[in-house]
Amino acid sequence: MRASLALHLALFRRQKAQIARVIEGQTAAFRAYEARYRRRTSEYRRVLPAHAVSQQVRASDVVYVGDYHTLPLAQETYLDLVEGVRESERRVVLALECVEGRHQASVDAYLAGRLAERVLLSRLGLGPGQGSGSGPRALLAYAKRHRLQVVAIDRRAQGERSLELRDAYAAERIARALRAGDQPRVLVLVGQYHVAPCHLPAQVERALGEASGARSLVVYQNAEGVYWRLAREGKVGAAQAVELPDGALCLLNASPVVCQQSFLDYLEAEAGDSPLGERGATERFRELASLIGRLAGVSVGRWLDDAEVVTAADEDALVRIQQRGRFTQGELAQLRRHILSRESCYIPRARTAYLASLSLNHAAEEAAHFVRHCAVGDAMDAPRGASDAFYARCLEEALGFFGSKLVNPRRGCVGTGEWALRFAQARGVERQIAAFVLAHKAAEVEVPHEAVKLLPLRKDRLFHGVSHALGYLLGDALYQGFDQGLVDRTEVRALFRNPLEDPRLTYFDWVRRLSR
Template sequence: MRASLALHFALFRRQKAQIARAVDGQTSTFRAYEARYRRRTASYRQELPLSAVHQRLRAADVVYVGDYHTLPLAQETYLGMVERALESGRRVVMALECVEGRHQAFLDDYLTGRLPERALLERLGRAPGPGLDGWSGFRPLLAFAKRHRLQVVGIDRRVQGERSLELRDAYAAERVARVARAEDRPQVLVLVGQYHVAPCHLPAQVERALGETHARQGLVVYQNCEGVYWRLAREGRAGAVEAAELADGSLCLLNASPVVCQQSFLDYLEAEAGDAPLRDRSAADRFREMASLIARLAGVQVGRALDEVEVATAADGDVLARIQQRGRFTQVELAQLRRHILSRESSYIPRARMAYLASLSLNHAAEEAAHFVRHCAVGDAMEAPRRASDAFYARCMEEALGFFGSKLVNPRRGCAGLAEWARRVARMRGVERQIAAFVLAHKAAEAEGPDEAVKLLPLRRDRLFHGVSHALGYLLGDALYQAFDTGRVEKAEIRALFRDSLADPRSTYFHWVQRLG
């Protein structure tokens, strides 16, 4: 297995485990339901061009499109299929899992102009708010349907218990069948979670609901099945194949890596106030926009460096090779970078002049943009070799400036305060608990002066070292932004701080701690 593929697959496995830990309540029924989907999508029969997919789409009466709810590209792909279907001249019906059937009247009022979008979202329990709300990809679907006067049917049902999946499929099937059996034989495009579209799940229920009298031609279209993607990746063809046909005649569109799909969900889980998703294809452009904004305030000339900086994301399977090409790294350093990528942490790598965005979020990109601006200001001093205590406080200051820069872009970004760190001491275990304890101890010792605080440093450059310096840096960066925003810190001081080579980082850290109170 190529090194780049091995890294990409290792990240996939790690994120899969992280999602499994975050999602509670997986019953034996759910695991069996998932297993049936995975067996059917483990491999493929032949590759297909998109033209063949469109041809199959035109011939179908009911098209089941697999959705990854937190990935806007999944909903964009579905919308593209709706547009294709409209070209045939047939009446098109959109059947959406994102709307419960009990809310159909509200949906109809919105589509006919009697209910504004905001009121609809409130009634659906989807009122716009801060952070990544998992709804951004669905709003364009409803807007499109309203503009083109399409019928939209909500097919979800709120139900819990061991039989919830079966009951939800049965309910959705009845609603899909009701519109599919109309005399004018409309084309119904169903957008529902990927597991549901396995032929033995929702499609089988729809067939039973329609009966032989109203039999309709069905077509299952998955998106980015993991088994198909990884087989293509092992063959070196993951980016070259548009679609594939599976053994049972279902289709699989390939428009995103499973790693990117996972990250959209993890971004949703971890979203902070005011954060917003970056689309992968625009991440580099948005990074440069934010770097320009931060550089103007910091008084740093970024010029040609802005054109030369490279922005990589988790979608780039060859990210480690690209880092190695852009800078001289030892095998030990490359191993450290690999561990960092697998930890899902974004970073700016000065020697490679590369920003790695582990999450496609505004906050992550803005923070790394601030680190890039800092590098433009001080050059190699950013990576100067230091003894352990100086390295610790230098990292605190770098993290503070990164967080400060992200607050310039997103003032609503929150920061865990001391009360939260106290809760983590009680709630966490292992290294995470140690980090919280060190943060609280260091903040308490700061009042007694640098000499006392230094006694509490974790000096081995491991997870504890990085976790504590990261947390203390964020606390300082948040305080720095609040002081700047209220006029207690002048722009000239910020500019001087961005240019500070940190020859004595401990003194700089404690100066700002005392300066900001």
């Protein structure tokens, strides 16, 4: 197995375990439901050209499209399929899992122009900042713009039979739409597991009756088993769609790692944060670097074209970084661990920003690091003793967080109160990090000359975790001072240009300055 594929697969497994820890209480029925889906999507028969997918959609009466709810590209692809048949001779109906059936009257009123979008989204439980992009809002807006009927097919259900009950409810509503006298074509958008032929499609067949003769098509998106098989065969990128042994199709428009990340980003999203979109990551990074550079008084224009932006979606992320700088085997191993830790970073030697998350906050933070690199050059990556390296990293983290706050002032920072709570409740490394952070913050005020004795210099995870936390705290204080007029632009510019010849002194100078 290629090293790049092995890393991508390792990241997938790491994130899968992380998601499993978040999603608690999976029932035996859910596990069986998932297993049936995975068996159906473990292999593929042949690669298909894009036009073959369109032909099969046009030849079907009902098309079940698998959705990954937090991945905008999944909904965009669904709308692409709708667009391909919208102007055919048959009326098109959208059957959407993202809307519960109890809201059907509100949806109908919105589509008829009798209900404002704002009111509809409120009734659907989509508050400010939700329902944007290619989620429910875009799907419903598309339907209204093109005067398409929407059938809300979800319902609330709990317990062992929840999936079965939801499928049965959706099936009845889909079957009712298919029975209309003008024989519309129904395109269903529903969670990926539901579209396995033995799940929702089977329920619809039962609801319609054996004599219906309705032609159905299942279209998965980025099924993991199919994707990794293609990856091992070196066909990812070349294959846009494949046909599975049972005749279902699978579209390949994003890696399973990206799908997972969209969910993790959704869980971890901070106030004011927003997704970049994989295709716009580089362009957005450059915009943010230019913005932060102007405030910092650092000219970044001539360096931007040479800057590289790599995301976790890039299977060859580590290879691309390695090609842009000289790294020892130990340093490459450290970079690999960093990628697996799902943390973004800026690598000065490679002039590369690695974005573990396609979020505005991550991109802005690494853009600030890039601006800093443009200002001080090789001094940013200069070799230092352990103590100086610790405080230098605190300051670099502070400037990164400060830069992200310039872009998103609503971004929160874990304060000492939260660190105290983590110390009381957490275990292992997280608790140790909290202990070091709290001890260092106390020493900063009372006995700053003793603080250097409280540095975790021998263990990488503690070194990075504690310097990261202290840096964020300083960066947040720096932004608050700047926002309140206590720190002026000249001082900020000087800090961005400071080569940190004595990082410990600089760190404590700013701590004292901002704690007055």
